[in-house]
Amino acid sequence: MLTFPISEFQERLHKTKQRMEQIGIEVLLVTDPANMNYLTGYDAWSFYVHQLLVVMVDEDQPYWIGRGMDANAAKYTTWLDEEHIHPYADHFVQSTIRHPMDFVCEFLKTKKKDKKKIGVEMDAYYFTAQCYVRLTQGLRNAVLVDGTNLVNWIRIIKSDLEIEYIRKAAKISEKAMQVAFDTIQEGVRECDVVAGISYAQITGTEEYGGDYPAIVPLLPTGEKTSACHLTWTDEPFTEGAPVIIELAGCYKRYHSPLARTAVIGKPSEEVYRLSEVVIEGLNAALDCIKAGVTCEEIEQSWRKSIEKNGVKKESRMGYSTGLNYPPDWGEHTASIRPGDKTILQPNMVFHMIPTIDLGPIGMEISESFRVTENGCEVLANFPRELYVKPNIRLA
Amino acid sequence: MLTFPISEFQERLHKTKQRMEQIGIEVLLVTDPANMNYLTGYDAWSFYVHQLLVVMVDEDQPYWIGRGMDANAAKYTTWLDEEHIHPYADHFVQSTIRHPMDFVCEFLKTKKKDKKKIGVEMDAYYFTAQCYVRLTQGLRNAVLVDGTNLVNWIRIIKSDLEIEYIRKAAKISEKAMQVAFDTIQEGVRECDVVAGISYAQITGTEEYGGDYPAIVPLLPTGEKTSACHLTWTDEPFTEGAPVIIELAGCYKRYHSPLARTAVIGKPSEEVYRLSEVVIEGLNAALDCIKAGVTCEEIEQSWRKSIEKNGVKKESRMGYSTGLNYPPDWGEHTASIRPGDKTILQPNMVFHMIPTIDLGPIGMEISESFRVTENGCEVLANFPRELYVKPNIRLA
Numbered sequence: 001m002l003t004f005p006i007s008e009f010q011e012r013l014h015k016t017k018q019r020m021e022q023i024g025i026e027v028l029l030v031t032d033p034a035n036m037n038y039l040t041g042y043d044a045w046s047f048y049v050h051q052l053l054v055v056m057v058d059e060d061q062p063y064w065i066g067r068g069m070d071a072n073a074a075k076y077t078t079w080l081d082e083e084h085i086h087p088y089a090d091h092f093v094q095s096t097i098r099h100p101m102d103f104v105c106e107f108l109k110t111k112k113k114d115k116k117k118i119g120v121e122m123d124a125y126y127f128t129a130q131c132y133v134r135l136t137q138g139l140r141n142a143v144l145v146d147g148t149n150l151v152n153w154i155r156i157i158k159s160d161l162e163i164e165y166i167r168k169a170a171k172i173s174e175k176a177m178q179v180a181f182d183t184i185q186e187g188v189r190e191c192d193v194v195a196g197i198s199y200a201q202i203t204g205t206e207e208y209g210g211d212y213p214a215i216v217p218l219l220p221t222g223e224k225t226s227a228c229h230l231t232w233t234d235e236p237f238t239e240g241a242p243v244i245i246e247l248a249g250c251y252k253r254y255h256s257p258l259a260r261t262a263v264i265g266k267p268s269e270e271v272y273r274l275s276e277v278v279i280e281g282l283n284a285a286l287d288c289i290k291a292g293v294t295c296e297e298i299e300q301s302w303r304k305s306i307e308k309n310g311v312k313k314e315s316r317m318g319y320s321t322g323l324n325y326p327p328d329w330g331e332h333t334a335s336i337r338p339g340d341k342t343i344l345q346p347n348m349v350f351h352m353i354p355t356i357d358l359g360p361i362g363m364e365i366s367e368s369f370r371v372t373e374n375g376c377e378v379l380a381n382f383p384r385e386l387y388v389k390p391n392i393r394l395a
Numbered sequence: 396m397l398t399f400p401i402s403e404f405q406e407r408l409h410k411t412k413q414r415m416e417q418i419g420i421e422v423l424l425v426t427d428p429a430n431m432n433y434l435t436g437y438d439a440w441s442f443y444v445h446q447l448l449v450v451m452v453d454e455d456q457p458y459w460i461g462r463g464m465d466a467n468a469a470k471y472t473t474w475l476d477e478e479h480i481h482p483y484a485d486h487f488v489q490s491t492i493r494h495p496m497d498f499v500c501e502f503l504k505t506k507k508k509d510k511k512k513i514g515v516e517m518d519a520y521y522f523t524a525q526c527y528v529r530l531t532q533g534l535r536n537a538v539l540v541d542g543t544n545l546v547n548w549i550r551i552i553k554s555d556l557e558i559e560y561i562r563k564a565a566k567i568s569e570k571a572m573q574v575a576f577d578t579i580q581e582g583v584r585e586c587d588v589v590a591g592i593s594y595a596q597i598t599g600t601e602e603y604g605g606d607y608p609a610i611v612p613l614l615p616t617g618e619k620t621s622a623c624h625l626t627w628t629d630e631p632f633t634e635g636a637p638v639i640i641e642l643a644g645c646y647k648r649y650h651s652p653l654a655r656t657a658v659i660g661k662p663s664e665e666v667y668r669l670s671e672v673v674i675e676g677l678n679a680a681l682d683c684i685k686a687g688v689t690c691e692e693i694e695q696s697w698r699k700s701i702e703k704n705g706v707k708k709e710s711r712m713g714y715s716t717g718l719n720y721p722p723d724w725g726e727h728t729a730s731i732r733p734g735d736k737t738i739l740q741p742n743m744v745f746h747m748i749p750t751i752d753l754g755p756i757g758m759e760i761s762e763s764f765r766v767t768e769n770g771c772e773v774l775a776n777f778p779r780e781l782y783v784k785p786n787i788r789l790a
Contacts, residue, residue: 001628044624045610048520048723069710069750072622090710091734094727099518123494123525125443126722130517130543132524148525191604195597202590202627209586209629215440216607227467229439232597233396234604315464315485326721327521328443332489339486355464 002041003252004161006079013039015154017057020119020147027108028055028119028147029135030062031127033325035151037253040064040080044073047126047325049093050100056113065104067093101131105138114139119147125327149332156320156333158347162254163370166322166349170256170368170379172210172249176200176217177258177380180245181387186264190219190232197247204251211250213257214329218246225261225362228355239265239391244364246353248329249380255321255329256379257351259366265391274311274363275386278356281305282365282384285317285336285352289369289376295340302336302354311356318352321368344371349379397436398647399556401474408434410549412452415514415542422503423450423514423542424530425457426522428720430546432648435459435475439468442521442720444488445495451508460499462488496526500533509534514542520722544727551715551728553742557649558765561717561744565651565763565774567605567644571595571612572653572775575640576782581659585614585627592642599646606645609724610652613641620656620757623750634660634786639759641748643724644775650716650724651774652746654761660786669706669758670781673751676700677760677779680712680731680747684764684771690735697731697749706751713747716763739766744774 002009016039020028030053036042039053039062051066061084064074071087074080088103108114120135121127135144158166179200183193197217204210220230222241237243246259263271284305285298295318302317318336321329329351334342336352353366365384369376397404411434415423425448431437434448434457446461456479459469466482469475483498503509515530516522530539553561574595578588592612599605615625617636632638641654658666679700680693690713697712713731716724724746729737731747748761760779764771 043626044622045613045626045722046624048610048725069752070622070624072619072752073625076619076622076625090732093711094714094725094730120524122528123523125521125523127524128518128520129515129522129524129527130541132527133517146525189604192598195594195605198593198597199590202593203587204629209584209627210590212611212626215443218440224467224471227439227465227471229441229465230468230471231438231440231607232604234599316488319489327440330443330489335489337485357464357467 001077002079004041008159008161009040009079012154013055013062016055016151019150019154020055020057023145024117025119025145025147026057026116027113028150029104030055030151031121032124032151033126034323038151038155038323040078042074043077043253044070046070046073050126050131052104054107065107099130099134101134102138105135108139115141117143117145119145119150121148122146123148152331152333155322155331156348157345158322158349162322163347165251165254166256167379168208168251169249169254172201172204172251173247173256173258174380174382175205176247176249177245177260177382181262181389184237184243184262184264184389186239186391187236189234189236190221191234194219194232201247201249208251211253213248213250213255214324214326215248218244220244220362223360226357226360228362228364237264240268242271242361242363244362246364253323253325255324256368257321257329257366258368258380258382259353259364260387261363261365262387262389264389267386267388271361272386274356274358274361275365277306277309277311278354278363278365279384280309281354282352282367286367286369286376286378289344289371291344291346291371291373293344295334295336295342296338298336299338313354313356315355317354318350320348321351322349346371346373396472397474399436403554403556404435404474407549408450408457411450411546414545414549415450415452418540419512420514420540420542421452421511422508423545424499425450425546426516427519427546428521429718433546433550433718435473437469438472438648439465441465441468445521445526447499449502460502494525494529496529497533500530503534510536512538512540514540514545516543517541518543547726547728550717550726551743552740553717553744557717558742560646560649561651562774563603563646564644564649567596567599567646568642568651568653569775569777570600571642571644572640572655572777576657576784579632579638579657579659579784581634581786582631584629584631585616586629589614589627596642596644603646606648608643608645608650609719609721610643613639615639615757618755621752621755623757623759632659635663637662637666637756637758639757641759648718648720650719651763652716652724652761653763653775653777654748654759655782656758656760657782657784659784662781662783666756667781669751669753669756670760672701672704672706673749673758673760674779675704676749677747677762681762681764681771681773684739684766686739686741686766686768688739690729690731690737691733693731694733708749708751710750712749713745715743716746717744741766741768
């Protein structure tokens, strides 16, 4: 079931160890599920219990530590041999007296790593405060060092095979968005449109199936378009109200996000005008992308364009994306925003999503792109426009 | 958009403050998205950035703190007035220099709560180690106290309206499981069956729509049934291989999980026998449930039944469920396992899922139930058996 050749996993591990040596740590505890997958292939919905990889600079394989009932998932999905799969007993799960990190402390002692400098992903979703406190208490002779995003920064440049997966995800995103456009109609319930989007995301194409995206479809309508992270209701769509659709295709955990805004029937002048401003700004930003440009320079192009049109926007307008798990398909590394001086390199992948909300109206038209030497490859091939759905009333 | 009467939210808040006073804390920082929803109604896919409620024993409403672009979601989905919605600026998002908890510290200072005993949910998924460290550094005169699961333990007993939502979720779980049974067939791809399941989960019924479950459908097949948290692939189903389907219906964030095992064509003697053992054990466990019984007593009934049949099982066999967000529909309170002395009370809801794996074969047949005075109400009405799918070869 390996999703990449073992050599690619080993190359990723090699780069991880190089970074570890640069910051002087001998052990890295990798708790981010995307980072666990990146280094070993591990893929299961088991991140609701504590689990991690232990990467040691002097070992050829990381150790997987997780719940007993997930050890077989580690055997099936990773390149690790059985000696590197260390399950903990079930009485560690959601217990008030035992914690899985106690098990990790004991493991590090048997490996004589309990007096070392150990990196931990301090701000990773599933590395809780309690994990940190238990490690601190159990490893009194160790020094815990912040390793947040250490692996994420390696993930930021994709291999050609990763890009191939992301292109497949982009195809799925096109199909899912088309389903949204085809089914949105006055009187149709929001949930029925999202059901169709989800079907398209998972069924994928005839050649390959889809995976679950790290974020469910977001579908705010009407004045709720100014609250871009709302999901959906079972209310019917109404004529004239804008609808934001943000979704991603996902293939083997690799994402290609895409957002569009639709209106059923005639859009108001204000909505139409806003879509023109957003598209002009998006085009200006895409035009300036190539290897060597910085993230903040892209944002400047965008801001210059929209300010010329009298619109201001404060939040970041994009972020690195790729391999991920819920709750986020963003990589938490480079952001397209003022102050981010990350220099674009070929095979970086971003989701550029300039969310605009003007009082009660919000607008999202986005693209995911791959950086190339001389420009960028926009991943999904989908009309970059406000979608106006003819309103044909249902009988 | 409120999902409950304000009086119900206030009642929940009242109980929360009572617990806070019992453990001597004046402020509770609520980061678990399910707890945030429980106390205020807040519902958006925004838990990928740091957000929380600040509950103060001397205030009538909690404060919502989150990202600026999510403030409108707080306005639309909660009963809080605008004064209790405190967004932070976008430059706090995934920054290497600023952290949202710095904003929280400043907020607590302005409210003169920075020298108090403050509860934090130490082992909640999105309360990271970094959150804790920043609070510790920013609130040097405060005492941070562990408030993990404080609100969860209030959630464990459901109101009648919550039960109504869970019953609606159970109806959706029946429909989704039926779609799985109807579409599983030799030669059909796993992803296509899951696409149908997901469609059914989200479209719901004609009367009401479905919400996204906190866990995607799990669908291990063949020998992978011994790895119960695997999701799906785009491989076709094969004759004779068992398939585990674990899913939940979800209505307004309330879950009713359900698992079944299916076989295409004739099951092996071993698989059939195992299903009989599991069902007998499940029935024995269900028979002993009523208010006043402890969680560990349920497990004893189950264990006695399966051991009589020569099967042993180590992991817990159930947990409290209800309102939740990814990555878990479990509530992290009572577990049906040895040592758990929680006394059952009416309107507690559990998912009883005795996962069994015997070497290469795994089996799951589960039920969600509501505790009543004299027994239990099994929530989904779905045949409690190994599903044998006649193998009709596709042309």
